[in-house]
Amino acid sequence: TQSTRPQRLLSAVQKNATRGDPCSVVRAIDDFCRHKEWAMNVGDEKGCILDSVVSEMNPAAVLELGTYCGYSTVRIARLLPPDAKFITLEFNPGFAAIARQVIAWAGLEEKVQLVEGASGDWIPKIKEQFGIKTFDLVFLDHWKDRYLPDTKLMEECGLLRKGSVLLADNVICPGTPDYLEYIRSSPKYESRYFKSHLEYTKVEDGLEKSIFLG
Numbered sequence: 001t002q003s004t005r006p007q008r009l010l011s012a013v014q015k016n017a018t019r020g021d022p023c024s025v026v027r028a029i030d031d032f033c034r035h036k037e038w039a040m041n042v043g044d045e046k047g048c049i050l051d052s053v054v055s056e057m058n059p060a061a062v063l064e065l066g067t068y069c070g071y072s073t074v075r076i077a078r079l080l081p082p083d084a085k086f087i088t089l090e091f092n093p094g095f096a097a098i099a100r101q102v103i104a105w106a107g108l109e110e111k112v113q114l115v116e117g118a119s120g121d122w123i124p125k126i127k128e129q130f131g132i133k134t135f136d137l138v139f140l141d142h143w144k145d146r147y148l149p150d151t152k153l154m155e156e157c158g159l160l161r162k163g164s165v166l167l168a169d170n171v172i173c174p175g176t177p178d179y180l181e182y183i184r185s186s187p188k189y190e191s192r193y194f195k196s197h198l199e200y201t202k203v204e205d206g207l208e209k210s211i212f213l214g
């Protein structure tokens, strides 16, 4: 049977990366996507911006919406302090299975809780299920038309506190116009655009970093 692109990405990790070495996993995926098959990982250029936001915050509780193959999951988890809580939501079982193996190859399975399910179902349950009061950092990288509804849901569920940071991928390409309009005009957020490029290309894209003001 034909393999899928995520399966070929995982094979490239298992072939070219060193078990237990997250940086080699990140490098192997970037090489595969740049030279073999493009895939919608946040990539190395926007990944460096993600790294700097994570490092500067040193977050105790992180939520990722849209695990896909686990590339940004590994990028984030490798920078977290030992007792940090990191939840990543993925509703496609096939991608979740690949991501689990990528995360395990990086040796980070203890630092990540991959929850298989839809953000809309899980966001209201996170407090009681995982004993998390609020998130310090949320990385949005799932379906682009879900950024806004899920942000409003996180607000309603009290998952954001003064200073919580939302970091959104793809605000230019493919684009998240309703989310950008909301977050940039709302008095509840202080927003800043980090100009970059669509992963592995010269096309413009960027990350929007928004601080919740409470």
Ligand SMILES: CCCNc1ncnc2c1ncn2[C@@H]1O[C@H](/C=C/CNC(=O)c2cc(-c3ccc(F)cc3)cc(O)c2O)[C@H](C)[C@H]1O
Pocket (backbone or CB within 6 Å): 040, 041, 042, 065, 066, 067, 068, 089, 090, 091, 092, 095, 117, 118, 119, 120, 141, 142, 143, 144, 146, 169, 170, 173, 174, 198, 199
């Ligand atoms: C209703 C469920 C919502 N709740 C959900 N709950 C849990 N998991 C969810 C939910 N909604 C989706 N997911 C999962 O997240 C992943 C989805 C990721 C989506 N990402 C893009 O579409 C994109 C496109 C391009 C791009 C740019 C240029 C091009 F030419 C082509 C492609 C670039 C990029 O960087 C991109 O991130 C995964 C595939 C999907 O199963």
Ligand SMILES: [Mg+2]
Pocket (backbone or CB within 6 Å): 040, 041, 042, 141, 169, 170
């Ligand atoms: Mg993306």
